[in-house]
Amino acid sequence: MKPFFLCLCTLLFSASLLQAQQEDSAMIRKIANEILVNGKAYSMLSTLTKTVGGRLSGSPQMVKAEKWGQQALEASGADRVYLQECMVPHWVRGGREEARLIGTGGKADEKLDILALGNSVGTGPAGITAPVILINSFEELEKRKQEVKGKIVFYNYRFNPRFIQTFRAYGDAVRYREFGASLAAKYGALAMMTSSMTESVDNNPHTGALDYMDSFPKIPAAALGLWDANKLAASLSGGHEIKMYLKTLAATLPDTTGHNVIGELTGSEFPDQYITVGGHLDSWDPAEGASDDGTGCVHSIEVLRALKAIGYKPKHTIRVVLFANEENGLRGGTKYGEQAKANHEKHLFGLESDAGGFTPRGFSISLPPEKLERIRQNWIPLLKEYGVYEFMQGGGGADVSPLNELLGTPVSELMPDSQRYFDLHHSRADVLENVNKRELELGAINMAALIYLVDKYGF
Amino acid sequence: MKPFFLCLCTLLFSASLLQAQQEDSAMIRKIANEILVNGKAYSMLSTLTKTVGGRLSGSPQMVKAEKWGQQALEASGADRVYLQECMVPHWVRGGREEARLIGTGGKADEKLDILALGNSVGTGPAGITAPVILINSFEELEKRKQEVKGKIVFYNYRFNPRFIQTFRAYGDAVRYREFGASLAAKYGALAMMTSSMTESVDNNPHTGALDYMDSFPKIPAAALGLWDANKLAASLSGGHEIKMYLKTLAATLPDTTGHNVIGELTGSEFPDQYITVGGHLDSWDPAEGASDDGTGCVHSIEVLRALKAIGYKPKHTIRVVLFANEENGLRGGTKYGEQAKANHEKHLFGLESDAGGFTPRGFSISLPPEKLERIRQNWIPLLKEYGVYEFMQGGGGADVSPLNELLGTPVSELMPDSQRYFDLHHSRADVLENVNKRELELGAINMAALIYLVDKYGF
Numbered sequence: 001m002k003p004f005f006l007c008l009c010t011l012l013f014s015a016s017l018l019q020a021q022q023e024d025s026a027m028i029r030k031i032a033n034e035i036l037v038n039g040k041a042y043s044m045l046s047t048l049t050k051t052v053g054g055r056l057s058g059s060p061q062m063v064k065a066e067k068w069g070q071q072a073l074e075a076s077g078a079d080r081v082y083l084q085e086c087m088v089p090h091w092v093r094g095g096r097e098e099a100r101l102i103g104t105g106g107k108a109d110e111k112l113d114i115l116a117l118g119n120s121v122g123t124g125p126a127g128i129t130a131p132v133i134l135i136n137s138f139e140e141l142e143k144r145k146q147e148v149k150g151k152i153v154f155y156n157y158r159f160n161p162r163f164i165q166t167f168r169a170y171g172d173a174v175r176y177r178e179f180g181a182s183l184a185a186k187y188g189a190l191a192m193m194t195s196s197m198t199e200s201v202d203n204n205p206h207t208g209a210l211d212y213m214d215s216f217p218k219i220p221a222a223a224l225g226l227w228d229a230n231k232l233a234a235s236l237s238g239g240h241e242i243k244m245y246l247k248t249l250a251a252t253l254p255d256t257t258g259h260n261v262i263g264e265l266t267g268s269e270f271p272d273q274y275i276t277v278g279g280h281l282d283s284w285d286p287a288e289g290a291s292d293d294g295t296g297c298v299h300s301i302e303v304l305r306a307l308k309a310i311g312y313k314p315k316h317t318i319r320v321v322l323f324a325n326e327e328n329g330l331r332g333g334t335k336y337g338e339q340a341k342a343n344h345e346k347h348l349f350g351l352e353s354d355a356g357g358f359t360p361r362g363f364s365i366s367l368p369p370e371k372l373e374r375i376r377q378n379w380i381p382l383l384k385e386y387g388v389y390e391f392m393q394g395g396g397g398a399d400v401s402p403l404n405e406l407l408g409t410p411v412s413e414l415m416p417d418s419q420r421y422f423d424l425h426h427s428r429a430d431v432l433e434n435v436n437k438r439e440l441e442l443g444a445i446n447m448a449a450l451i452y453l454v455d456k457y458g459f
Numbered sequence: 460m461k462p463f464f465l466c467l468c469t470l471l472f473s474a475s476l477l478q479a480q481q482e483d484s485a486m487i488r489k490i491a492n493e494i495l496v497n498g499k500a501y502s503m504l505s506t507l508t509k510t511v512g513g514r515l516s517g518s519p520q521m522v523k524a525e526k527w528g529q530q531a532l533e534a535s536g537a538d539r540v541y542l543q544e545c546m547v548p549h550w551v552r553g554g555r556e557e558a559r560l561i562g563t564g565g566k567a568d569e570k571l572d573i574l575a576l577g578n579s580v581g582t583g584p585a586g587i588t589a590p591v592i593l594i595n596s597f598e599e600l601e602k603r604k605q606e607v608k609g610k611i612v613f614y615n616y617r618f619n620p621r622f623i624q625t626f627r628a629y630g631d632a633v634r635y636r637e638f639g640a641s642l643a644a645k646y647g648a649l650a651m652m653t654s655s656m657t658e659s660v661d662n663n664p665h666t667g668a669l670d671y672m673d674s675f676p677k678i679p680a681a682a683l684g685l686w687d688a689n690k691l692a693a694s695l696s697g698g699h700e701i702k703m704y705l706k707t708l709a710a711t712l713p714d715t716t717g718h719n720v721i722g723e724l725t726g727s728e729f730p731d732q733y734i735t736v737g738g739h740l741d742s743w744d745p746a747e748g749a750s751d752d753g754t755g756c757v758h759s760i761e762v763l764r765a766l767k768a769i770g771y772k773p774k775h776t777i778r779v780v781l782f783a784n785e786e787n788g789l790r791g792g793t794k795y796g797e798q799a800k801a802n803h804e805k806h807l808f809g810l811e812s813d814a815g816g817f818t819p820r821g822f823s824i825s826l827p828p829e830k831l832e833r834i835r836q837n838w839i840p841l842l843k844e845y846g847v848y849e850f851m852q853g854g855g856g857a858d859v860s861p862l863n864e865l866l867g868t869p870v871s872e873l874m875p876d877s878q879r880y881f882d883l884h885h886s887r888a889d890v891l892e893n894v895n896k897r898e899l900e901l902g903a904i905n906m907a908a909l910i911y912l913v914d915k916y917g918f
Contacts, residue, residue, distance in 0.1 A: 036620040042660070161495040164844055166897070201501070201896055359818065359876045385623055387876075389848050417818045417846075417876065419897045437660055438878045442623070 024382055024456075027312075028449045032386060034306045035441050035448070041302040042437040044072050045295065045357075049288035049432040056118075056285045057325040058090030058256045065281050066259050069297065069322040073263030076305035078320070081263045086335035088258035088325040091119055093285055094249030097222060099193070101232070102129065102243040109245070112232065114193070114222040115205040115286055115427075116248040117177060118328045121218045123191065127247030128152075128220070130190045134236040138175075141183060149188030152244050154224075155180045156233045159199045159422070166199070166418040167355070173197055174208070181221040182213035191246055192221040195229035197422065203227035204427040207284050209328045220248045258282075258324040260332045265304050267317040274340075276319045276350040276409075277303050277451055280326035280333075280399055287430040291421065294432075295357030295440055296397075297322050299414070302444040303451055314455045316348055323399040326354070330398055337402025347409040349454045350400035351447060356424075357440035358416035360387040363450060364394030365412040366404055371459050379453055388446045390415075410459055412450070414443055483841055483915075486771075487908045491845060493765045494900050494907070500761040501896040503531050504754065504816075508747035508891040515577075515744045516784040517549030517715045524740050525718050528756065528781040532722030535764035537779070539723045545794035547717035547784040550578055552744060553708030556681060557586065558652070560691070561702040568704070571691065573652070573681040574664040574745055574886075575707040576636060577787045578671070582650065582679045586706030587611075589649045593695040597634075600642060608647030611703050613683075614639045615692045618658045618881070625658070625877040626814070632656055633667070640680040641672035650705055651680040654688035656881065662686035663886040666743050668787045679707045717741075717783040719791045724763050726776040733799075735778045735809040735868075736762050736910055739785035739792075739858055746889040750880065753891075754816030754899055755856075756781050758873070761903040762910055773914045775807055782858040785813070789857055796861025806868040808913045810906060811856035815883075816899035817875035819846040822909060823853030824871040825863055830918050838912055847905045849874075869918055871909070873902055 035041070052068055055061035066083065073081045099112040116122070133151045135141050141148070155176040159169035174197055181192040196206035203225035212218045224232065235242055261281060267273060279296020283289020300320045307314065324332030340347055351363075365372065376391050383389075395401060396411030403409040416439070424430040494500070511527055514520035525542065532540045558571040575581070592610045594600050600607070614635040618628035633656055640651040655665035662684035671677045683691065694701055720740060726732060738755020742748020759779045766773065783791030799806055810822075824831065835850050842848075854860060855870030862868040875898070883889040 032623075033621050161897075162492050164491075164846070164901070199897065359878055387623070417898075419818055419901070420895050423895070436879050436882070438620075438625070438658065439876075442878070 024453065027452060028382055030310050031306055031448045031452065032445045034310050035302060035445050038309065039302065039441045039444070040076070040305055041298040041440050041444050044298040044301060045290065045435060045440065046432055048294050048297065049290045053288050054285040055281065055283050055289060056091070057088035057258055057282050057328060058253065059285070062258060062282060066261050069261035069281055072301050073261065073320060076263070076301050077308035078263030078304055079266045083259040084262055084335060084339065085257060085259055086324055086331045087255045088331050089329045090253040090256045091328055092251055092253060094122055094251050097249065098127065098245070098247040099222065100245045102245060112228045113203055113205055113225050115207040116250045117221045117223060118207055118209040118284065119212070119252065120181065120210055120221040120248065120250050122248045122250040123220045123246055125247070125249065127245055128190055129243055129245045132232070132236060132242050132244045134233055138183060145187040148184060151189055152191045152193055152246060153184035153189040154232060155192070155194040156229055158195060161199060166422050169199070170197055170422055177208055177223065178211045179213070181210050181219050182216045185216040185219045189219060191219050194223050196223045196225055198226065198425065198427065200226065200423040202429065204429050206425060206427040207286060208426045220246065222246070222248055258332065260324050260336055261322040263304060263320045265308060265314055265318040267315055268313045269315040271317050273316045273346045273348055274319050275316050275348050275451060275455060276321055276400060276403065277447060278321035278323055278399060279353045281322040282325050282327050284327060284426045286426070286428045288432060290430050290432045290435050291356040291424045292426065292430055293326065293354045295435060295443070296353035299353040299357070299444045299447055303448040306444065306448050307452070312452065316455055318451060326399055333399030334402050337406045340403060341406045347403055347407050348458065350396055350403040350409050350411040351450065352397035352400045352411070353414045353443065353447060354397040354399065355414060355418065356416050356421045357435045357443055358420055359439045360414060360416050360443050360446045362388055362390035362392055362415045363412050364392045364415055366395050366410050367459060375459065383446055383449055386445050386449065387442050414447055416443055483912065486911060487841055489769050490765055490907045490911065491904045493769050494761060494904050497768065498761065498900045498903070499535070499764055500757040500899050500903050503757040503760060504749065504894060504899065505891055507753050507756065508749045512747050513744040514740065514742050514748060515550070516547035516717055516741050516787060517712065518744070521717060521741060525720050528720035528740055531760050532720065532763070532779060535760050536767035537722030537763055538725045541721055542718040543721055543794060543798065544716060544718055545783055545790045546714045547790050548788045549712040549715045550787055551710055551712060553581055553710050556708065557704070557706040558681065559704045561588065561704060571687045572662055572664055572684050574666040575709045576680045576682060577666055577668040577743065578711065579640065579669055579680040579707065579709050580677045581707045581709040582705055584706070584708065586704055587649055588702055588704045591691070591695060591701050591703045593692055597642060604646040607643060610648055611650045611652055611705060612643035612648040613691060613695070614651070614653040615688055617654060620658060625881050628658070629656055629881055636667055636682065637670045638672070640669050640678050641675045644675040644678045648678060650678050653682050655682045655684055657685065657884065657886065659685065659882040661888065663888050665884060665886040666745060667885045679705065681705070681707055717791065719783050719795055720781040722763060722779045724767060724773055724777040726774055727772045728774040730776050732775045732805045732807055733778050734775050734807050734910060734914060735780055735859060735862065736906065737780035737782055737858060738812045740781040741784050741786050743786060743885045745885070745887045747891060749889050749891045749894050750815040750883045751885065751889055752785065752813045754894060754902070755812035758812040758816065758903045758906055762907040765903065765907050766911070771911065775914055777910060785858055792858035793861050796865045799862060800865045806862055806866050807917065809855055809859035809862040809868050809870040810909065811859045811870070812873040812902065812906060813856040813858065814873060814877065815875050815880045816894045816902055817879055818898045819873060819875050819902050819905045821847055821849035821851055821874045822871050823851045823874055825854050825869050826918060834918065842905055842908055845904050845908065846901050873906055875902055
């Protein structure tokens with residue numbers, strides 16, 4: 001080819017690239033204006049949190065939440081709304097828990113604020129009374145394993161504040177909540193208490209699932225708020241014997257029926273090719289499950305609502321999935337992935353929001369380096385105005401991970417600012433009042449923009 | 460020069476650049492760990508908000524706040540702590556304000572929640588009763604100027620939600636708070652009411668300074684929370700005459716003495732060259748002035764404390780300034796700049812924090828484009844881990860602006876995420892409980908890192 005034609009081709013290519021960028025920028029501005037001016041994410045969250053509330057798998061609120069999800073998807077303009085059945089575990093708290101340090105020498109008992117851990121067994125209604133032993137780490141547990149028998153093991157391993165991303169501090173500490181009971185039971189402990197998985201400045205205990213190992217006895221387990229944990233650790237560090245009375249009434253009932261709630265916007269060109277966007281509908285029981293994961297549910301519904309409202313016709317079918325049972329079983333996410341595989345569905349992308357409704361900063365995404373670099377270069381300039389300035393190599397959330405594992409679908413998760421998440425997570429503070437309307441809306445804007453870009457360009 | 464030597468020089472230069480980057484990265488990590496592990500910003504803010512509280516210029520709390528500032532700077536290891544006197548205005552709210560819509564046809568009066576605007580005059584203890592006229596914009600005021608006489612003008616101009624940065628929505632709307640009273644008085648209005656400068660989901664009224672124009676009568680002025688503003692606008696849009704009773708007791712007393720509170724870390728090489736870092740000590744009275752601007756004060760003190768704690772010896776003198784009277788006069792910032800000029804001081808840099816203690820995103824900075832681009836390239840890679848990913852062309856905050864205007868000093872302001880700021884700003888919600896400890900600490904980390912880089916490299 002002659003240089004002149006080469007030049008002309010380059011010019012034409014650049015001009016069409018620029019035009020595409022301008023189109024995309026205008027479309028994302030349109031999405032943003034729709035969500036900022038007419039947005040329903042906050043009012044939907046308000047209904048979910050204030051009329052349904054906490055909605056643990058198997059609870060009556062789970063059923064109410066499924067109805068809410070169907071109605072919200074219908075009202076948002078989904079072409080088709082349906083339920084996908086799956087069996088879910090049915091753990092119940094069973095009643096008000098109690099923990100007291102037994103007073104000695106005429107001193108009154110001292111009450112501690114606790115929450116039993118999800119999946120844990122109860123003490124029975126009489127409760128148990130036993131000496132408490134302070135264990136700061138699993139290494140210390142190994143060293144002092146002879147001292148544990150017949151006692152309540154109190155793990156006091158804290159978030160490492162040096163991690164800037166709080167999810168890393170959580171990832172480091174959560175093994176005490178997950179496995180601490182079984183590892184203590186291995187050496188004859190009667191029960192386990194852990195300081196909560198948080199860096200909050202309040203005393204709220206934070207629950208969450210534990211994972212019993214089959215080889216050891218199942219012992220009761222609960223979390224303490226940080227003020228109480230500090231107090232207990234200080235009392236024990238003097239070397240005095242302190243006895244605790246502990247009563248938890250938790251029990252696991254037979255599995256019951258739950259549902260993924262699904263709404264679709266049918267693709268205009270490839271109706272049988274799917275882009276999934278979702279959050280999980282279940283939540284822990286102490287509060288309203290606002291940030292975990294009400295925000296992910298309304299983010300996802302708002303993506304559909306806004307795209308529909310501005311008249312966008314997706315090429316591929318966009319499927320909003322409100323997943324069942326993320327918290328203590330992942331049955332919904334697993335079912336969704338398995339069913340997609342069994343049906344030989346073609347899935348382009350799975351996007352999840354399960355890190356809160358805080359101001360967005362980026363997305364983690366499972367793409368090979370060269371594709372990741374390309375979307376960084378092309379898409380960050382479009383999203384930066386709305387707060388997203390990075391795509392990090394990584395996975396999606398737990399619920400879209402089976403899509404990736406079973407079908408090889410690229411998956412992604414919205415990464416909002418992480419600083420406030422563990423102040424609320426699984427605690428009484430996870431309420432609507434701790435969600436900011438505009439931060440929530442910015443999350444939905446970036447998710448809708450990403451779905452639009454993937455629908456248009458793929459990866 | 461021979462190619463070999465050129466190559467060698469490039470290599471040596473690259474190696475020394477890499478080494479400097481590694482040194483800087485390690486130093487900033489040291490600063491971050493100090494602030495995240497041993498940080499005092501949150502506990503200092505707790506003392507300021509809970510033992511001093513709101514601290515308007517001229518109030519007894521202003522004096523308490525100055526003492527708190529001196530003690531906090533001394534405890535943080537400042538080499539020298541002193542006061543810089545300045546006269547400050549002395550506006551007082553004067554007592555509980557009242558607004559009611561007068562009931563007609565046997566209906567009871569309807570109470571509205573208001574706050575008089577700063578610098579406004581009062582109605583007198585008897586209050587005034589007059590019909591209310593709804594005016595949506597200054598354009599509408601001009602069109603309907605004949606109807607305004609003898610009435611209470613109610614401006615209902617709202618934040619434009621399409622702005623992603625809330626400061627832009629504020630900048631657009633705040634002229635109604637600032638000039639609305641005088642422009643209504645021009646056409647004979649008796650008083651002015653404005654919907655609050657916020658997009659909050661609650662009904663808190665937000666105060667803030669107004670600016671009377673000399674040519675028109677001074678009339679009473681107050682702000683309404685958004686629920687009440689919605690209700691009032693809805694009632695008035697029916698075209699019915701509605702009368703309002705309004706009582707505000709505000710008054711401006713003679714100027715009184717206030718102080719900038721200053722703490723220094725003496726420079727090791729250039730003790731008479733200054734880097735200023737500050738926030739303003741005064742706040743509005745309805746709450747605790749936590750985010751406006753307690754956070755800026757403790758950010759600034761924490762910069763000094765952390766640098767001292769890790770043993771950093773600044774080349775230039777670092778001056779922490781807790782400015783007097785930003786809210787309704789800017790007398791402290793003006794005095795500081797004027798005094799610096801009168802003393803022929805050399806100022807390298809002025810950094811301010813007055814946009815809240817939220818998770819940091821960037822700095823605005825007054826540098827020419829080529830210098831701005833250089834610090835973007837060199838410094839963002841060092842700060843990004845801690846949340847700062849942009850340097851925007853712009854100014855510092857109000858208090859460091861005289862340094863820039865009078866001495867030509869480059870000035871800058873920390874730009875935290877802006878979404879929550881105007882939910883709190885000048886309202887009863889501006890309390891410690893709405894500041895997140897770790898977000899606050901991340902602000903201090905980025906400010907300390909920037910001060911370190913400017914001290915080491917200049918611009």
